[in-house]
Amino acid sequence: MAAPLYGLMARFDTAPEIYHAAEKVRDAGFKNWDCITPFPVHGLDGAMGLRRSHVPKFSLIGGLTGFTTGMSMIFFTGAFDYKLIVGGKPYFSPLFAFPISYELTILFTAFATIAGMFILNLLPQHYHPVLKSKEIVRGLDDTFYVVIEARDPKFELARAKALLSAAGAKEISELEA
């Protein structure tokens, strides 16, 4: 029994071709699809209709957590758990808690940003159906591919194929899941 269909993979030979093809696929209303290019193509994100990443939200939460952790740690150790006068200063002041809070803000923001990037990109991902294609290595070298996934609600095999050929695909192959 043949494996279920993962999607369609269409080959393009130049950056302008895949750029315009991406615009057509975007305008056709597809959501679950991607472009594979050997190098970053400027403006392709716009042609694909990608919106701004959600990573900054992770960063903000990380930063706020770090700042709060720093402030509360200094408060807990100096003014709550074991009260101690150091250098004639009050038990707690946001002033001398600031350097540690600032460091933890940066540290936690960095962690949250990396983690957010991994989560949103579904990383680590050791297997991807496009790896079944023997030609995919050329997508890392000198060719461009558009991959439309079968799980996209708008996906119909014949219409998707027609769309890709109309967009100027040089070769269209079906991918197994």
Next chain:
Amino acid sequence: MSTHAATISPGSTLASAMAPSSSLRAAANKALIIGLIGLAATGVGIAVSGKAAAFSYLTGLVFWIGIALGALFLVMIHHVFDAGWSTILRRQFENWLSCLPWLGLLFVPLLISAVVSPGTIWKWTDVGYDLAKVGGHGTVGQDVLWFKKSGLLNTTALFLATLVGFGGWSLLANRFRAHSFAQDVDGEISHTHASRFWTAVGLPFTALSMTLCVILWVKALDYHWYSTMYGVWFFAGAIRGALSLGMIITLWLWFRGDYKGILNNNHMHSHGMLMFAFTVFWAYITFSQYFLIYMANIPEETFWYSLREINSNGVFNNWGYVGLFLLFGHFAAPFLTLIHYPVKLSKVWMPRISVFIAFVFLIDIIYNVMPSLKNSNGDAYPFLSLNLLWIGTTVIGVGGVCVWAFLNSFSKTKLIPIRDPRIVESLTYHE
């Protein structure tokens, strides 16, 4: 040797974007008249408030000097990094730099006051100054804290630093302007190399001379004080002022139509990121200064902040609120707005934020200068006073002169450095 220089084909939209220069000259003259009225009003202030108005004049002048030096730094930073995207922005800073010799001229009255009436502004210009007038005892000459610093804090050093400073800055401004404008005509790459040479000389020179001048002009108003952060504090504020000015000019040119087809979102984003970066830098420097003094708790240092919070009778004064306003207005508000990507691209929000940052830079200068004007108890005069009026007239007066110089230069030069080797990179800038 002009092979590296890019050329814009004639008949492109850029050529038609040049404004008629006659209306610009009329606007320049209007700015000069407003400036002269402002300066005359400050002159009235000297007659009414005397010493306090002289302090106000120093405040307003240092504000514009800071912005001009920030612009000078940004031009040099552009050259030292061989930057690409900021090429279109650099031309407007070059136009602005034409005000530097005029700022030097406007500083002359303050130098004259140090000779004619020593001790009016800088107490140490008069060794016999009676410290009882500002809540101390003895004279400046008997003060060991002055004596140990007298090698720097004297009238000769004040004159030398100011003259060398303005001389050097004006020379640098002249060189950068001359080479950039000449390149528009002949497209020679040698102009870029010459600018790079002047940058290599100019960056350390300006860093040192600006630090020295701001120490003598502003920090030494309270000559007991120590702070190793002072030069870099002024640098941070000056760059923020200049970046805000650059954003205002950029959007003025955008809404006037000149920058259509030139300015893109990536310029706005990078410019906004620089403003954001220097917001954080200013906060880092200013906090460090406060924090080190707070932790060390040495009377020769802490008095500077005590003066700006509490009077000798234990009553809080309104400078404390100014300090808090600086914390939230100069750090928190710009930080929380500029951090957003869409804000940095917004042609509605960026001019507002820029005007606000420039305004708070002025408040920062006021906070540094005005409390040093003490009464006989050694307390600062209140923030809300007639002095604010004289600061306002000075800001308008000196600002008018700066805008006049800018518009005069702007009307005579190309909108962008059309034959700069990096101009195509700047016009097609993409991150």
